[in-house]
Amino acid sequence: MAVAIKICRSPAGRASAKGIYSSVKRFIHTENITYEIKPERLQQIEKSPSGWVPPDTEKPDLPFFIKRSKYNNLPVYTDFKSGGTRHITIIRRITGDLKALDNCLKHHLGNDVITQINELTSQVKIRGLYKDEVVTLLKQLGY
């Protein structure tokens, strides 16, 4: 047990066993979240010739939020690792519940999609190239 505490240098590691539980609670998530897409938002996307739309005036009622980039685009990027053979899609600038976003993505892209959550940098990575799908989904949700 002493070894395990050494590995983790966060305040949780230094606290007593009861303290650990309380700090871990924020990583426990609700399994099922519901989200709906407004028909007005879909119309707005259809009207734009290039598909670009500003974020919705109302904040979407979901446990996570994604901030737009400097030039007002959604922070979804692709990366090619291992000499260009490993394809990754990265979602950046997330605040709030990462697990909820992960569930949302899995519901949309299919359950067999492999995702990775990084709480430290607050990013979600998906194996494979899903940039277009993710961007359209986030746009429809109102981000």
Next chain:
Amino acid sequence: MAACHIKKNLAVLRQFPRVALNNIRDLPEAFKPEHRKGRGRGSGRGKTSGRGHKGQGQRNTKPRLGFEGGNTPFYLQVPKHGFKNVHKEIYSPLNLNRLQFFVDSGRINPKEPITMYHLWRSGAIGGRIKDGVTLLGGGTTWFQAKLDIEVSRASKTAIKAIERQGGKITCAHYNTLGLRLLLKPEKFEGRRIPRRARPNTKLMEYYTNVENRGYLADPDELEKARQQTYKLENEVD
């Protein structure tokens, strides 16, 4: 019972936050100590310092890359081949779909006349503009902006698409100095502003042609051609 402590440790680990770069480090045995050379017989790397006796290995006299021990090397046996034109003019491509995206997201203002300065400053063309910009017809079908735009060259489909929307396009020549004056006007503050150069005889053909919407063509004919394409394109639709 032997695995009892492992079970306990795993159970505790599960309660911790995820293992991340900020809470892991190397084991102390992960690195080998470096070999200190030439520090006496006892170290095992004294005397020749692990380099052996005499020759190339000791003196670092490796021949140059491609040297084949005195044979005529391969790179001299094969005759020279090919040619690269140093004076080739390089125009940065810009497609209509990218232009439309920049207009939609508010990075280009469609109400004022657009030159290469605006395209470069807004980031529609990344990097350096060497000789100018060509406008190409990618995304012609869903192009909807009404623009007044000036570039170096334009494809026929791009001209059609812009004039279909009632826009205006001209192709204008800029030499290296002219392009610098256009893109970086702040460099010429307090200096005499150079006059604009005319295109050379070879390029003159292109820029006096009405079909290319050249800036040296007859303005009346240009206006006529613009209205004609506007009519034709809208009739078909």
